[in-house]
Amino acid sequence: HHWLGITLFAAGRNDEALAETKLSTELDPLSPAILGNCGWAFQGVGRYGEALAILDRSLALHPDSIWSLTEKARALVALRRFSEAVALVRQLPAGNPESIGCQILVFGQAGRRPEAEALLGKLTSNVYWPKSYLLLALGHREEALAALDDPSSTKAEDALPIFGDPLYDAIRDDPRFAKFLATVGWTDAYARAQAWRQAHPP
Numbered sequence: 001h002h003w004l005g006i007t008l009f010a011a012g013r014n015d016e017a018l019a020e021t022k023l024s025t026e027l028d029p030l031s032p033a034i035l036g037n038c039g040w041a042f043q044g045v046g047r048y049g050e051a052l053a054i055l056d057r058s059l060a061l062h063p064d065s066i067w068s069l070t071e072k073a074r075a076l077v078a079l080r081r082f083s084e085a086v087a088l089v090r091q092l093p094a095g096n097p098e099s100i101g102c103q104i105l106v107f108g109q110a111g112r113r114p115e116a117e118a119l120l121g122k123l124t125s126n127v128y129w130p131k132s133y134l135l136l137a138l139g140h141r142e143e144a145l146a147a148l149d150d151p152s153s154t155k156a157e158d159a160l161p162i163f164g165d166p167l168y169d170a171i172r173d174d175p176r177f178a179k180f181l182a183t184v185g186w187t188d189a190y191a192r193a194q195a196w197r198q199a200h201p202p
Helices: 002-010 014-027 033-042 048-061 066-078 083-091 097-109 113-120 131-139 141-149 156-164 168-169 173-185 187-199
Strands: none
Touching: 002 014, 002 033, 002 156, 014 033, 033 048, 033 066, 033 097, 033 156, 048 066, 066 083, 066 097, 083 097, 097 131, 131 141, 131 156, 131 168, 141 173, 156 168, 156 187, 173 187
16 A cells, blocks of 8 residues: 555645555554654655654654654654754664765754765765755755756655655746656646645645
């Protein structure tokens, strides 16, 4: 159900995707991974408070889950609870690609730009989030647009942040963003997702 949810999000069919994601938690309510995935999904459509509650359930079952910890940090940033997010990412395992990506995001959004910039050089291709997302977290608009120029590395799960995360609002009106969507075949799906966003504000 999680992978079906990702496919539906990438098609801009958010209501169906959320239904599939919630169904997966009902079928296996004690799976930290499934709860973490559900938190990621709720966060991607702007339901940050619900995402945080779900991620806390996941962490109660598996306190060391990097996936749920990094997603919780993202939720805290979205809720502007920056001090909590910074404290959380400082506890993440050093050198882990997901840790580094999350620290760039949190430090960049929490006004700790020098720390975030210093981590950019340590970023590897193993990080989960699109590089454009992390560059936007640092306010690097042009670099983020350039990072979209390689659609071959774009994954279906990238659709949720690209379609819905407020960080991408900085480049949504740029023709290069529209060109990227067309190149990866997401133009129609993106339009559906934006219509859903307008009807369901965070």
